[in-house]
Amino acid sequence: MSTADDTLRELAAENGIYLEFFDLHGVRHAATPDTLRALLKAIGVAATSEAEVHEALAERRGASRRMPAEHIVAAGQEVRISAPDCTWVLETEAGDVVAEGRSADGIGLPQVEVGYYRLRCEGPDWSAETFVLARPARAPSMPQAPCWGATGALYGLRSDRNGGLGSYPELGVVSETLGRAGAQFFGINPVHAIGWATTDMISPYSPSHRGAFNTDHIAPATGLGPCPDDALIDYAAFRERQRTVLRQDFATFQASGDRTAFAAWCETCSADIKTFAVFEAISERHGHDFRRWPTALQQPGRAADAEARDNATFHLWLQWLAQTQLDAAQARATASGMALGLYLDLAVGPRPDGAEVWMNAATIAKGVTIGAPPDHLSPEGQSWALAAHAPGQLAAYRYAPFRSMLRNLMARCGLLRIDHALGLLRSFLIPDDGSPGGYIAQPLDSLLAVITIEAHRAGCVVVGEDLGLVPNGLRAAMKASGLYSYSVWQFEANHLGEIRPADSLAPDSLACFGTHDTPTVQGFWYGNDIDWWQRVGWITPQERADRHGDRARQRASLRKVSSLRPSAAAPEITETLHDRLAASPAAMVSVQLDDVFGAVEAQNLPGTIDEHPNWRRRLPVSLDEMAQSDALARTAGIMNRHRAPAQDEPELPHTKELTA
CATH class of the missing domain: 2.60.40 (Immunoglobulin-like)
Structure with missing residues (x-):
């Protein structure tokens, strides 16, 4: 290695860039010079030439401050x-x-x-x-532990009036059904804003802005008719119909003259939401990708405001409707007896072409996107095509974008899951120039401080999704700050690949058998995910056979630790596994509605876009059928035997000190 490369490595290390990492199989990956230069450029450090590297290193080492830029204290x-x-x-x-x-x-x-x-x-x-x-010393704790809840795809709800996509009011209906059954929370996919002009984007994990809400789930004043019988959602057809009705509702609203509630909300809503409405208005004329807009419009300001004109009011009104309907759903959930109510999800990052990046150009890392090296979720690794905030720039702006989005989400739920919580410690960034990806450190202590502050103000319990390659010390830091861990039982295996018993699950965790990114109980049992891996070309027929052999050993271990009969059929398998989960030491346990109602296919296959029908599967039952379901009653009975809600337990304080 040359002296120039050594100096480049020193500069990278000084800026928090990892010089190496170890993958899932323990293989060491050293960061190449091209990777180091690309990541340095992403965070605003010029390192193209040897002279620039020496200059940047001298400048960093020569910098001194009389006082620290930030200081964390105990309130x-x-x-x-x-x-x-x-x-x-x-x-x-x-x-x-x-x-x-x-x-x-x-x-x-x-x-x-x-x-x-x-x-x-x-x-x-x-x-x-x-x-x-x-x-605060810690984020709020679960007020009634142990407890249970459920998760499901909001978009997949069926009813006689939603027109084909689940709505925010129906979120309240399902939460009420579950709350009366003894559940303490209902978790859904992220409901971040996808973007009005983004007609072909459907993934809830690829948002335009994480601090605004998805308008697809707004229920118009008049119903949209019954949900189609199709198992898969046609987003384009739904959006065309729903948005036409929303335009009509807005015209009626403007003509009514009664704008008191909306005007009051506009007085208190955040500046970020108002700026987001400007972006949405401009996108209708110039397209969803702001990078292709006229230069004067590629950042917020007077030109953008003038271009948006009165159309921004329509998009601000949509955000008012979304927040109002979400608040009503949370109120209905807690009124049904839920201690937490809605369980929302914070996605890893925004799309590079969307509103969050447009609004926060000063803090966004340039020329890179977030991804992950190969792991058990995706053997080829993952490129998520999401933007990242650069750690130094985010700190310089006092974490304002992060604080704002947390505040708006936590104001509408009792439980928030932070997806890919490993990103609180380090982010795997993939350069746009084709260089190999690499890790960069994030300000963990500061981000945890922001999370606990916002959670304390909102009275919100926080779960950090800590799956995958978890660096030493992260789980301990999360636990010390009061964040719950995330345990997925099908991943809890010993060195032989055998599933451990459920009583080994972490007590300070939210535990489940699977997630939207994993096979359902039935899909896991029969190796449906393995078949999909061969179908999309990730593994050969022989590798498929080998993996089915591994899965057979996993099934055998689950039968052993769960006392499952060899002849047990699908419903008995699912209910037995739910029983063992309910009896586990985990503070919170979640069951998937897909599992309750016997679904085989998963909602998402990580690493795919069109190869698998991600984010399009509907539940096999309607809202009315769900309320009368024997399967749900049996699941609730199983959960309540081990996790019955306490009587006269003080409810979690939802102070909601700050408005959106």
Whole structure:
């Protein structure tokens, strides 16, 4: 390796870029010089030439600060910060003075409430400002543990009025049905905004903006008619019909003259939501990809506002409807007896062509997307085609985009899952130039501080999805901050590939047998996922046979640890596995509606787009049938035998201190 490469590696390491990583099989992957340059460029560090590398390294090592850029403190405790001789003022973000003084040998901060503060310091010939994050000791805990809940695809709900796609009001209906059965939460796919002009995008994990809501699930004032009988959703047909009706509803709304509630909401909704409405309005004229818009419109500002004109009001009204209907669904869920109610999901990142990137150009990493190296979910690795916020730039903007989206989501749920929580510690970035991917460190302590602050304010329980290649220390850090882990039973195997008993699942976790990314119980039992892997060309016929052999051993181990009869049929298998899950030490257990109602096919096959009908499968039963379902009653009976809701238990406080 040349001296120039050594210097490049030093610069990369100084900027938090991993020089190597080990994959699922323990194979070491050293970052190539091309990868290091691409990742440095992504975070704003010029390293194209040897001279630029030396200059950037000298600049970084020569930089010094009198005060740290940020400081994390424990709320409610006095703290002393090392500082040179200076006068100082501690302010809220609104500018209210909390404390002030003079430091000769350090700054003694008083006890402060949970939140964000500015510490301004002035010395004889210098001034500095430190961002202070006053975090609670832990995020809120589950008020009734152990407990159970269910997960399902909102888009897959069937009814006699939704026209083919599940709606936010129907989310409340299902939650009420489950709540009366004893469930404490109902989890759904992400409901982030997909984008009005993005007619062909259907994945809930490829959003335009994670802080705004998907308008596909808004129920118009008048019903859209019965759901088609088809097993798969036709998004294009549904959107054409629903959006026509929404336009008609908006015209009626404008003509009615009664805008009091909407006007009041507009006074309190976040600036981000208003800017998002501008993006949506422009996208109707210029397309979903802002990178192809006229140059003057490729960032928020006066030109964009002028281009959006009055059409932005329509898209702001849609967000009002979405939030209002989600709030009503959460109210219905908790009124039914659920301690948590809605269980929402935060996706890994936004699409590079969407509103979140358009609104946050200063913090987005350039020329890279997020992905994952090969793992048990996808043997070829995954390119998610999602943008990432650059760690240094995000910190410089005091995590504003992250805080805003958390606040808007947590205001509408009692439980939030952070997808791919490994991204709190490090992100696997794939350069657009074709260089191999590599890892970059994220500010874990600061991100956990933001999560606990926002969760405390909203009274929201948090789960971190920690599957895959989990670095040492991440789970301990999450646990110390009060985040629950995520246990997927079918992944819990020993070195021989045998499934461990359910009583080995982590107590501080939300446990389930499978997820939207894994086979259902029946799909797992019969190796349906293995057949799909061969169908899409990932494995050969011989490898398929070998994997079915491995699956047979997994089935045998599950029979053993679950006392399953060799002749057990599908319903008995599912119910027995649910019984063992319910008896596990996990704080929360979730059953999939797909499993309750006997579905074989999975909702998603990671690593595919068109090869598998991802995000299109409907539930086999309607809302009315669900409420009367013997299968659901049996599942609830199983869960309640082990996890019956406590009587007169104090409910989780949903203070919702901050509006969206």
